[in-house]
Amino acid sequence: MAAGEVNHVGEAVAMVVAESAYLARDAADLIQVDYEPLKPVIDLREAASDVALVHDDLESNVLLPWEAGPWGDEEGIAKTKEAIAEAKARDDTVSVTIEAVNQRLIPTAIEPRSVVAIWDDGYQRFRVYSSSQIPHALMGGIKTTFGLDANQVHVTAPEVGGGFGVKLNVYNDEILCCFASQQLGRPVKWTETRREAAFSSIQGRGWVGTATITGTKDGEILGYELDAIADMGAYEQNFTAAIPFLGLFVGSGQYKFPTHWKATCVFTNTMTTDAYRGAGRPEAAYYLERSIDAYAREIGVDPVEVRKKNFIEKFDEAVISPIGFAIDTGDYAMNLDRLVEVADYEALKAERDAAQAEGRYVGIGVSCYCEVCGFAPTALSELGFSWATYGLPAGFYGTGLVRVNPDASVTVVIGTGPSGQGHQTTWAQIVSDRLGIPAERIRVIHGDTEESPMGIGTFGSRSLAVDGTAAFDAAERVATKAKDIAAHLLEASAEDIELDADGAHVAGSPDSNIAWGEIAAAAYLPHRLGESGIEGGLEAHVIFDPPNATWPFGAHLAMVEVDPDTGNVEILRYITVDDCGNVINPMIAAGQVHGGVAQGIGQALFEDAIYDEDGNLLTGSMLDYPLPTAADLPLFELHSTVTPTNLNPMGAKGIGEAGTIGSAQTIVNAVVDALAPLGVKHVDMPLRPRRVWEAIQEARA
Numbered sequence: 001m002a003a004g005e006v007n008h009v010g011e012a013v014a015m016v017v018a019e020s021a022y023l024a025r026d027a028a029d030l031i032q033v034d035y036e037p038l039k040p041v042i043d044l045r046e047a048a049s050d051v052a053l054v055h056d057d058l059e060s061n062v063l064l065p066w067e068a069g070p071w072g073d074e075e076g077i078a079k080t081k082e083a084i085a086e087a088k089a090r091d092d093t094v095s096v097t098i099e100a101v102n103q104r105l106i107p108t109a110i111e112p113r114s115v116v117a118i119w120d121d122g123y124q125r126f127r128v129y130s131s132s133q134i135p136h137a138l139m140g141g142i143k144t145t146f147g148l149d150a151n152q153v154h155v156t157a158p159e160v161g162g163g164f165g166v167k168l169n170v171y172n173d174e175i176l177c178c179f180a181s182q183q184l185g186r187p188v189k190w191t192e193t194r195r196e197a198a199f200s201s202i203q204g205r206g207w208v209g210t211a212t213i214t215g216t217k218d219g220e221i222l223g224y225e226l227d228a229i230a231d232m233g234a235y236e237q238n239f240t241a242a243i244p245f246l247g248l249f250v251g252s253g254q255y256k257f258p259t260h261w262k263a264t265c266v267f268t269n270t271m272t273t274d275a276y277r278g279a280g281r282p283e284a285a286y287y288l289e290r291s292i293d294a295y296a297r298e299i300g301v302d303p304v305e306v307r308k309k310n311f312i313e314k315f316d317e318a319v320i321s322p323i324g325f326a327i328d329t330g331d332y333a334m335n336l337d338r339l340v341e342v343a344d345y346e347a348l349k350a351e352r353d354a355a356q357a358e359g360r361y362v363g364i365g366v367s368c369y370c371e372v373c374g375f376a377p378t379a380l381s382e383l384g385f386s387w388a389t390y391g392l393p394a395g396f397y398g399t400g401l402v403r404v405n406p407d408a409s410v411t412v413v414i415g416t417g418p419s420g421q422g423h424q425t426t427w428a429q430i431v432s433d434r435l436g437i438p439a440e441r442i443r444v445i446h447g448d449t450e451e452s453p454m455g456i457g458t459f460g461s462r463s464l465a466v467d468g469t470a471a472f473d474a475a476e477r478v479a480t481k482a483k484d485i486a487a488h489l490l491e492a493s494a495e496d497i498e499l500d501a502d503g504a505h506v507a508g509s510p511d512s513n514i515a516w517g518e519i520a521a522a523a524y525l526p527h528r529l530g531e532s533g534i535e536g537g538l539e540a541h542v543i544f545d546p547p548n549a550t551w552p553f554g555a556h557l558a559m560v561e562v563d564p565d566t567g568n569v570e571i572l573r574y575i576t577v578d579d580c581g582n583v584i585n586p587m588i589a590a591g592q593v594h595g596g597v598a599q600g601i602g603q604a605l606f607e608d609a610i611y612d613e614d615g616n617l618l619t620g621s622m623l624d625y626p627l628p629t630a631a632d633l634p635l636f637e638l639h640s641t642v643t644p645t646n647l648n649p650m651g652a653k654g655i656g657e658a659g660t661i662g663s664a665q666t667i668v669n670a671v672v673d674a675l676a677p678l679g680v681k682h683v684d685m686p687l688r689p690r691r692v693w694e695a696i697q698e699a700r701a
Helices: 021-029 045-051 074-089 135-145 171-182 194-200 242-250 282-298 304-311 332-343 345-357 378-383 424-436 463-490 515-522 586-605 657-679 689-700
Strands: 062-068 093-105 114-120 125-130 151-158 188-191 204-218 221-234 257-269 361-370 392-395 400-406 408-415 441-444 497-499 503-506 509-515 538-545 554-563 569-578 638-641
Touching: 021 638, 045 114, 045 204, 045 257, 062 242, 074 093, 074 221, 093 586, 114 171, 125 135, 125 171, 135 151, 135 392, 171 188, 204 463, 221 242, 221 282, 221 304, 242 257, 242 282, 282 304, 282 361, 282 657, 304 332, 304 361, 332 345, 332 361, 332 538, 332 554, 332 569, 345 361, 345 554, 361 657, 378 554, 400 424, 400 463, 400 515, 408 424, 408 463, 424 441, 424 463, 463 497, 463 503, 463 509, 463 515, 463 538, 463 569, 497 586, 503 515, 509 515, 554 657, 569 586, 569 657, 569 689, 586 638, 586 657, 657 689
Parallel strands: 125 151, 221 257, 408 441, 569 638
Antiparallel strands: 062 257, 093 204, 114 125, 114 188, 204 221, 361 554, 400 408, 400 538, 497 503, 503 509, 554 569
16 A cells, blocks of 8 residues: 555554454454665654655755735735834844744544445445545545546545544545445455554644744834744545634734735655645734733733734725735724633733732633635635535536425535534524524534535634525525415515414414415425416525635633643633634534534643654553543633624624634743742743743753
8 A cells, every 4th residue: 555665653564354343453454565664754853954865855954935015915924024124123123032832733633533334336436434424425435446437436534533634535445345345345344443543644834934024112022023834744534734824814813904824835854734724824823912912021011012003994895904914894802802801801811910919820811813715716716615626627616406305395415525624504594584483493414425515614703604505595586486386375565475483474464374385285296376476496505605704703711720730730711712703503503613612622631643763653542642621621701793794694603613723822921920929921822831841950050
């Protein structure tokens, strides 16, 4: 399987197929592989220097650099760099630099990846079940590999137990199970173990970077610079090289100051990285918000005031960020003001100061984030955002089909699928709101390449804003047709028809009504429609191609206490104010924020994928890779503001990744604030007790 050389520990060399997993493991243990050790490239700066190459057939370990300020404008970038250099040269400015690591993470969904492949030799087609976030892309990968047509591969992604981006790839094991089934004429199944997952599925993050803020001594920021190196691992998967590009989108955050942003993508002899909840945006927000905090501390101005002073002012129509992208809508000062209000910020600061006066190490951290999600329009396919690689030239649009059945029940078929986000509930609410039919009579079908319209998948907080809008529009069309049918049967004007749970009635005349069952029956018995010109059936299929991505935002605050004797960090309070536009289901939105914040705290305090100098993963088991538990987390205090987008009729933005994008730096800012009396200015994540204790000892020395 490996073509003469393995480029990371865990790369597959051979495959064994057996009657049981136990026999397969025993047989695999009998395989002897003669390895000739090669010098691995692990350190990112060493990789960027090309001292040694990961792939001998390439001239450099550098895959590509992403640079902006603004993006795509070389002259503009040069002017931005010149303006920042001039600001640094002024006598009345301060420059603050932070060198920081945004460490590698191992995505850990509650359900590991699994695939079942069945080759039907008679019909010459595959039937595949996979815990995938992108069943249509997987179908395309299989059909392209085996030289089949799309209608010869049927993929189902059933109820997927967590994704977070790790299942946003077409993996070799999915293809190999198909191959084995075709060769053997038998169904073939593979399920990764927890230990295998650390070596066989993508990892996330993995940056080192230098961030610099230059500004006046009263808090006006005149320039921000980031020079980062991003770890691609040994190979490219779906979005590997695009992940830093997503960070570039939000490189200037909520702010108006000039920004020069660069991330260099390099290969290393480690497991490939790709999208992990937030995907480039948590990394970008981390460097920006840590450096703003360090700058505020250096000039002695409250970090909240510094942020407010440098926000882009409220806008209801798109503005171009300093990094060069159009942001749909935003009201950043209002959002941060809400955080200050609900947290009672001044009282919290007084509480912190009193604790510090008693000799306790209590700190407050604040951060703001701007997210880009629901990527669109389909013109982005020209930059590679499509499934063309898999023989499916489909851009990142949304799809939705809404059908009122002859018995007046409703079937909704969507091109995205849940991995814990509650699509069935939310889509049923959307359609119920448009038609009036109770959600209990609405079934949502997803994750099946034969039943679903050509779908792009679930990732990038895109489902509701893109695919949800397609279902919304489809339901609107069905509602319009239902009103036309009801108007014909009631001998009324369609403009006067209103829909509700029971059916339709004439506005102002509730006694002039007709049941949904009669409307549906007429739709499927077209002769009852007479010469109305109304076509039979009662369904609509919509492909929605939004004009731009949506841009949620928010502000988070954490209060922590550090034990100086052990270095342990206790989170006393965690408060969020997120803005994802109009919310369809508040409970589901809150659940998304809860999970995202927990994962951000996991990066801040616990998780770290550590490779030694020989390329061995030292944290490949749950014993060595701690995750946060309920005992480590406070009760999150969730709040929101509402700034609807103007890019879709629901006014909804994404929320699935917001908690992760806003949280890691919030915790680190709070810990540094707690240790500031000792002179600690930065501690790299994860802030495990030993690392924090060492920072305390170094500061005291």
